[in-house]
Amino acid sequence: MAFEGQRILPAAKSMKQFEAIIEGPYTYGVMLETHIAQLQSMMDQARRYGKKILLHADLVQGLKNDEYAAEYLCQHIRPAGLISTRASIIQKAKQKGITAIQRVFLLDTHALEKSYQLVAKTQPDYIEVLPGVIPHIIAEVSERTGIPIIAGGLIRTPEEVELALGVGAAAVTTSNDDLIKYFRKTLTL
Secondary structure: OHHHHOOEEEEEOOHHHHHHHHHOOOOEEEEOOEEHHHHHHHHHHHHHOOOEEEEEHHHEEOOOOOHHHHHHHHHHHOOOEEEEOOHHHHHHHHHOOOEEEEEEEOOOHHHHHHHHHHHHHHOOOEEEEEOOOOHHHHHHHHHHHOOOEEEEOOOOOHHHHHHHHHOOEEEEEEOOHHHHHHHHHHOOO
16 A cells, blocks of 8 residues: 555655654655755654655755766665656666656646656656646546556645545645644544
8 A cells, every 4th residue: 555555745845844744643754845964864863753754856955856866865865765857866766676756747738748758768656746636637647657646736625635535646745734734633543
C-alpha cells in the first residue's frame, strides 16, 4: 500500500511546518523548500522521529538540480524519496533505490502529452500531478500510465482531497495546515 496507507502527505515550506511534520502523527512528509546547509540535520532529525521525508530536489537552494546533485542527495542525505520535474533526477533516484516521484504540471493538452512522453522515459514510482483539482485528468493519467498518482496543488478543501482520492490518487500533498489537521483523524495510530 502506498505510503503505508497515509492519504495525506503534509508538505513543508518552512522549518516551522517541517517541525510540525516530525512532531506530528504522519509518518511520511514532503520537504518543499530548504537550503542545502540544513538538509543533513533535517534528515537526521526526521529519522530520529521515525519519519520518512520525500524531498523536492528542484527546490533545494544552493544545489544545482542535475544528476550529480541527485547522486549526492541519494548517497549522503538519503531521503525516503526524491520529487523532481527533471528526468535525470528521477532516473538517478531509481538507480540508487530511492523512491522516484516525477512531478508534472498539467497546464494544457500539450503539457499533458509531453508529460506522458516524460513518464514513459523515466518510469517513476509515482507521478505527482499538479494541479490536483482536476479529477478526470487524475483518473486519465493513472489509467494511461499504470503508475500511482499523487495529487497536489490548489487542493483547498476536504471535499477536493476526497475527490482526488476517489478517482484514484494514492495520496494528496498539501501544505495547507487546516487540511493536514483535518485528515489526522484518518490515521490509524
